Amino acid sequence: MKNLLHVSVLALGLVAGAGLLALQAQPANAGSYAAAPSAKVGDTAPDFTLKDLDGKDVKLADYKGKIVVLEWFNPGCPFVVKHHSTLDTMKKTAAAYKDKDVVWLAVNSGADGKQGASMEENTKARKDWKIEYPILLDPTGTTGKAYGAKTTPHMYVIDKGGKLVYAGAIDNDRGPKKAGEKNYVKNALDEVIAGKKVTDATNEPYGCSVKYGK
Template sequence: MVKKIIAVLLLVGFLSYALWQGLSPNEASDNSNLSEYKDLNIKKGDSARQASGQAYGLEPKDTAPPFTLSDTSGKSVQLSDFKGKKVILNFWATWCPPCQKEMPDMQAFYEKYGNDVQLLAVNLTSSEGSKQAVSKFLKEKQFTFRVLLDDQDSVGSKKYRVSTIPTSYFIDEEGKIVQRVNGPMTLKQMENFAQQAAS
């Protein structure tokens, strides 16, 4: 509860600051600094991150970065353990309502396609109260798919450049990213990926 209140206060503060900066009359009329950007090939609609060259997340055809994380039972898991299989890599947290929304579909998918497609739900454990809170959440909701714990934030934001959750990557048998889904996945999206012919 305290985390939610702090998050809301930070969001309100950030939005207030952004609004104040956006309405500043001095900056609106000052175009003197624009000349240094004219050769950067920045188009209208590009985000600040795109314009600075830092892409949001990984893109289709990128190779999925390798990682090693522990699952909720303490077993060490590497992405390379699943070479030759399709993988859905999902980044989530227990306190995230959109994450909670997609999880029943993930469970249904796991029960139907779990032998054909490896579903790995990477919990951003560094944002949670504890590892035990994650296990308790999974037990209460009766989710049985494999959950990995990113307790050092070494995979989510660093290797996969996840900045919003849920974010999911569909990875083919060769370890290439086929699709990135920002926001909750649907059962249909997961089934379509499972039914695609091998690349």
């Protein structure tokens, strides 16, 4: 799986190069190349091995046979604060599916030195917000970019076969305070558990930008 990640990083470089060429040779054909080769709904979810806050390796492939929810995380982001502190969207949704073969993982792709990326900040958030699921650190941003994670939170659901079945927002209130009346992750989980196709499988996430490094 490591090879896969290397391939995607290489592809990123190639596409960036192609973009430059296309921009120089006018007129550029807008539809002929992709911005970033990140996973899309329907693709196999990119595997990863990341360390949790206790230094333990967590590997996605180890959860084959389970449904996995990925939550992009940054304890300093007000939209993350909204769903962990002002409201309890994440805790409540995770708890509701805990006994239904659903594994919930938070991933922080902030680079070293960026807001919310340090071990201290994440450990404090885990304690203050009583987060019971693992918070994984992805300081190189490789996993975040493989999924095309743009915001915190940005939510993904992976089915038991390792296929990406949902990518988007947690809910439909894009502000920093209120809960949406529609929890997209809950809807996706209900459909996946019932063996159905996810109806609203891709939508626009909202929140702070993921604090990637260079």
